[in-house]
Amino acid sequence: MSSMEELLAGWNEKFRPHADGAQLPPHHPHCLACGPDNPHGHHLTVHRRGEEVHATHVFDERHVGAPGIAHGGAVATVFDDLFGFLLYLTGGPAVTRKLEVLYDSPVILGTTYDLAARVTRTEGRKLFMEADMKQLGGSRVASASALFLSVDVTHFNQGMPR
Numbered sequence: 244m245s246s247m248e249e250l251l252a253g254w255n256e257k258f259r260p261h262a263d264g265a266q267l268p269p270h271h272p273h274c275l276a277c278g279p280d281n282p283h284g285h286h287l288t289v290h291r292r293g294e295e296v297h298a299t300h301v302f303d304e305r306h307v308g309a310p311g312i313a314h315g316g317a318v319a320t321v322f323d324d325l326f327g328f329l330l331y332l333t334g335g336p337a338v339t340r341k342l343e344v345l346y347d348s349p350v351i352l353g354t355t356y357d358l359a360a361r362v363t364r365t366e367g368r369k370l371f372m373e374a375d376m377k378q379l380g381g382s383r384v385a386s387a388s389a390l391f392l393s394v395d396v397t398h399f400n401q402g403m404p405r
Protein backbone atom coordinates (compact mmCIF):
# COMPACT_ATOMS: atom_id res chain seq x y z
CA MET A 244 0.00 0.00 0.00
CA SER A 245 1.39 3.45 -0.94
CA SER A 246 1.75 6.20 1.68
CA MET A 247 -1.16 8.03 0.05
CA GLU A 248 -3.39 4.94 0.18
CA GLU A 249 -2.52 4.50 3.85
CA LEU A 250 -3.34 8.16 4.47
CA LEU A 251 -6.71 7.78 2.74
CA ALA A 252 -7.55 4.60 4.61
CA GLY A 253 -6.70 6.26 7.93
CA TRP A 254 -8.63 9.38 7.01
CA ASN A 255 -11.84 7.47 6.16
CA GLU A 256 -11.63 5.66 9.48
CA LYS A 257 -11.15 8.96 11.35
CA PHE A 258 -14.17 10.51 9.60
CA ARG A 259 -16.65 7.95 10.87
CA PRO A 260 -19.36 9.70 12.94
CA HIS A 261 -18.16 10.53 16.46
CA ALA A 262 -20.67 10.47 19.31
CA ASP A 263 -21.20 13.46 21.55
CA GLY A 264 -18.67 13.22 24.39
CA ALA A 265 -16.31 10.92 22.45
CA GLN A 266 -12.55 11.44 22.40
CA LEU A 267 -11.57 12.36 18.84
CA PRO A 268 -8.65 10.63 17.09
CA PRO A 269 -5.32 12.45 16.62
CA HIS A 270 -4.72 13.78 13.11
CA HIS A 271 -1.80 11.37 12.86
CA PRO A 272 0.67 9.83 15.35
CA HIS A 273 3.37 12.49 14.82
CA CYS A 274 1.18 15.61 14.63
CA LEU A 275 2.94 18.41 16.54
CA ALA A 276 -0.09 19.22 18.66
CA CYS A 277 -2.01 15.95 19.04
CA GLY A 278 0.27 13.10 17.94
CA PRO A 279 0.94 10.67 20.81
CA ASP A 280 4.26 9.63 19.21
CA ASN A 281 5.75 13.13 18.84
CA PRO A 282 8.21 13.65 21.72
CA HIS A 283 8.20 17.43 21.15
CA GLY A 284 4.42 17.65 20.87
CA HIS A 285 1.58 18.87 23.05
CA HIS A 286 -0.17 15.47 23.15
CA LEU A 287 -3.49 17.27 23.03
CA THR A 288 -6.55 15.13 23.74
CA VAL A 289 -9.79 16.50 22.36
CA HIS A 290 -13.43 15.58 22.93
CA ARG A 291 -16.61 16.39 21.07
CA ARG A 292 -19.18 18.29 23.11
CA GLY A 293 -22.24 18.91 20.99
CA GLU A 294 -21.10 20.97 18.00
CA GLU A 295 -17.93 22.12 19.82
CA VAL A 296 -14.57 20.47 20.49
CA HIS A 297 -12.95 20.77 23.92
CA ALA A 298 -9.50 20.14 25.36
CA THR A 299 -7.76 20.60 28.68
CA HIS A 300 -4.12 21.50 28.35
CA VAL A 301 -1.01 22.18 30.45
CA PHE A 302 1.95 23.83 28.68
CA ASP A 303 5.36 22.68 29.93
CA GLU A 304 9.05 23.64 29.65
CA ARG A 305 9.15 22.42 26.02
CA HIS A 306 6.76 25.26 25.15
CA VAL A 307 8.52 28.06 27.05
CA GLY A 308 8.90 31.58 25.68
CA ALA A 309 9.71 34.05 28.45
CA PRO A 310 10.65 32.18 31.65
CA GLY A 311 7.60 30.45 33.09
CA ILE A 312 5.36 31.64 30.25
CA ALA A 313 4.23 29.69 27.19
CA HIS A 314 5.60 30.80 23.82
CA GLY A 315 2.96 32.58 21.74
CA GLY A 316 3.70 30.24 18.84
CA ALA A 317 3.00 27.24 21.07
CA VAL A 318 -0.35 28.74 22.05
CA ALA A 319 -1.12 29.36 18.36
CA THR A 320 -0.15 25.74 17.55
CA VAL A 321 -2.67 24.43 20.04
CA PHE A 322 -5.43 26.70 18.74
CA ASP A 323 -4.67 25.76 15.11
CA ASP A 324 -4.79 22.07 15.91
CA LEU A 325 -7.95 22.37 17.98
CA PHE A 326 -9.60 23.96 14.94
CA GLY A 327 -8.38 20.93 12.98
CA PHE A 328 -10.54 18.71 15.24
CA LEU A 329 -13.69 20.53 14.12
CA LEU A 330 -13.14 18.83 10.76
CA TYR A 331 -14.34 15.58 12.34
CA LEU A 332 -17.68 17.34 12.87
CA THR A 333 -17.83 19.11 9.51
CA GLY A 334 -16.95 15.85 7.78
CA GLY A 335 -13.99 16.51 5.47
CA PRO A 336 -10.39 17.68 5.26
CA ALA A 337 -9.55 21.38 5.28
CA VAL A 338 -6.43 23.44 5.99
CA THR A 339 -5.70 26.73 7.71
CA ARG A 340 -5.70 29.71 5.38
CA LYS A 341 -5.76 32.37 8.14
CA LEU A 342 -5.21 32.23 11.89
CA GLU A 343 -5.49 35.15 14.31
CA VAL A 344 -4.70 34.88 18.02
CA LEU A 345 -5.48 37.44 20.70
CA TYR A 346 -3.32 37.06 23.80
CA ASP A 347 -5.25 38.54 26.75
CA SER A 348 -2.82 37.52 29.50
CA PRO A 349 0.28 35.33 29.85
CA VAL A 350 -0.31 31.58 29.57
CA ILE A 351 1.57 30.16 32.53
CA LEU A 352 3.51 26.87 32.32
CA GLY A 353 2.22 24.12 34.59
CA THR A 354 -1.28 25.63 34.75
CA THR A 355 -4.35 23.83 33.45
CA TYR A 356 -6.37 25.59 30.78
CA ASP A 357 -9.72 24.78 29.19
CA LEU A 358 -10.06 25.23 25.44
CA ALA A 359 -13.16 25.17 23.27
CA ALA A 360 -13.65 25.72 19.54
CA ARG A 361 -16.61 25.98 17.21
CA VAL A 362 -17.52 26.67 13.58
CA THR A 363 -19.37 29.97 13.43
CA ARG A 364 -20.15 30.11 9.70
CA THR A 365 -19.58 28.21 6.46
CA GLU A 366 -19.60 29.66 2.97
CA GLY A 367 -18.80 27.20 0.17
CA ARG A 368 -15.33 25.81 0.92
CA LYS A 369 -14.76 28.39 3.68
CA LEU A 370 -15.07 27.42 7.33
CA PHE A 371 -14.97 30.31 9.83
CA MET A 372 -14.02 29.19 13.32
CA GLU A 373 -13.53 30.67 16.80
CA ALA A 374 -11.92 29.35 19.97
CA ASP A 375 -11.04 30.45 23.47
CA MET A 376 -8.68 29.40 26.23
CA LYS A 377 -9.64 29.95 29.87
CA GLN A 378 -8.22 29.32 33.29
CA LEU A 379 -10.08 26.44 34.95
CA GLY A 380 -13.41 27.97 35.98
CA GLY A 381 -11.93 31.38 35.42
CA SER A 382 -11.17 34.15 33.03
CA ARG A 383 -10.15 34.01 29.37
CA VAL A 384 -6.41 34.20 28.65
CA ALA A 385 -6.51 33.96 24.85
CA SER A 386 -8.87 33.57 21.92
CA ALA A 387 -8.46 32.76 18.24
CA SER A 388 -10.31 32.92 14.97
CA ALA A 389 -9.50 31.06 11.79
CA LEU A 390 -10.47 30.57 8.20
CA PHE A 391 -10.03 27.00 6.99
CA LEU A 392 -10.52 26.03 3.35
CA SER A 393 -11.85 22.60 2.44
CA VAL A 394 -9.44 20.61 0.28
CA ASP A 395 -9.49 17.26 -1.46
CA VAL A 396 -7.53 14.67 0.50
CA THR A 397 -5.02 14.59 -2.40
CA HIS A 398 -3.85 18.01 -1.07
CA PHE A 399 -1.73 16.02 1.40
CA ASN A 400 0.07 14.30 -1.48
CA GLN A 401 2.27 17.41 -1.55
CA GLY A 402 3.94 16.30 1.68
CA MET A 403 4.51 12.70 0.65
CA PRO A 404 8.12 11.57 0.15
CA ARG A 405 9.10 11.37 -3.52
Ligand SMILES: CCCCCCCCCCCCCC(=O)SCCNC(=O)CCNC(=O)[C@H](O)C(C)(C)COP(=O)(O)OP(=O)(O)OC[C@H]1O[C@@H](n2cnc3c(N)ncnc32)[C@H](O)[C@@H]1OP(=O)(O)O
Nearest residue numbers: 250253254270271323324327336338339340341390392394
Ligand atom coordinates in the same frame (compact mmCIF):
# COMPACT_ATOMS: atom_id res chain seq x y z
C1 LIG B 1 -5.05 10.69 7.93
C2 LIG B 1 -4.34 11.89 8.43
C3 LIG B 1 -4.18 13.01 7.42
C4 LIG B 1 -3.54 14.23 7.96
C5 LIG B 1 -4.30 15.43 7.54
C6 LIG B 1 -4.52 16.35 8.70
C7 LIG B 1 -5.45 17.47 8.26
C8 LIG B 1 -5.85 18.35 9.40
C9 LIG B 1 -4.70 18.77 10.25
C10 LIG B 1 -5.07 19.99 11.02
C11 LIG B 1 -3.83 20.61 11.60
C12 LIG B 1 -4.06 22.06 11.86
C13 LIG B 1 -4.27 22.82 10.59
C14 LIG B 1 -2.98 23.01 9.85
O1 LIG B 1 -1.93 23.16 10.41
S1 LIG B 1 -3.10 23.08 8.14
C15 LIG B 1 -1.40 23.50 7.64
C16 LIG B 1 -1.24 24.98 7.40
N1 LIG B 1 -1.93 25.41 6.21
C17 LIG B 1 -1.48 25.15 4.99
O2 LIG B 1 -0.47 24.51 4.77
C18 LIG B 1 -2.30 25.68 3.84
C19 LIG B 1 -1.41 26.23 2.75
N2 LIG B 1 -2.23 26.90 1.76
C20 LIG B 1 -2.78 26.24 0.71
O3 LIG B 1 -2.52 25.07 0.50
C21 LIG B 1 -3.73 27.01 -0.16
O4 LIG B 1 -3.52 28.38 -0.03
C22 LIG B 1 -5.23 26.70 0.20
C23 LIG B 1 -5.53 25.23 -0.11
C24 LIG B 1 -5.54 27.01 1.67
C25 LIG B 1 -6.14 27.61 -0.62
O5 LIG B 1 -5.79 27.53 -1.95
P1 LIG B 1 -6.95 27.41 -3.07
O6 LIG B 1 -6.25 27.71 -4.36
O7 LIG B 1 -7.62 26.11 -2.93
O8 LIG B 1 -8.00 28.52 -2.64
P2 LIG B 1 -8.06 30.08 -3.06
O9 LIG B 1 -6.81 30.79 -2.68
O10 LIG B 1 -8.54 30.12 -4.47
O11 LIG B 1 -9.22 30.59 -2.09
C26 LIG B 1 -10.47 29.92 -2.05
C27 LIG B 1 -11.49 30.92 -1.55
O12 LIG B 1 -11.11 31.42 -0.25
C28 LIG B 1 -11.02 32.84 -0.29
N3 LIG B 1 -9.97 33.30 0.61
C29 LIG B 1 -8.67 32.97 0.57
N4 LIG B 1 -8.01 33.59 1.57
C30 LIG B 1 -8.94 34.33 2.24
C31 LIG B 1 -8.87 35.16 3.36
N5 LIG B 1 -7.72 35.38 4.02
N6 LIG B 1 -10.01 35.75 3.79
C32 LIG B 1 -11.20 35.54 3.15
N7 LIG B 1 -11.32 34.74 2.08
C33 LIG B 1 -10.19 34.14 1.63
C34 LIG B 1 -10.70 33.17 -1.74
O13 LIG B 1 -11.07 34.50 -2.05
C35 LIG B 1 -11.60 32.17 -2.43
O14 LIG B 1 -12.94 32.62 -2.31
P3 LIG B 1 -13.97 32.47 -3.53
O15 LIG B 1 -13.42 33.35 -4.60
O16 LIG B 1 -13.99 31.01 -3.91
O17 LIG B 1 -15.29 32.94 -2.94
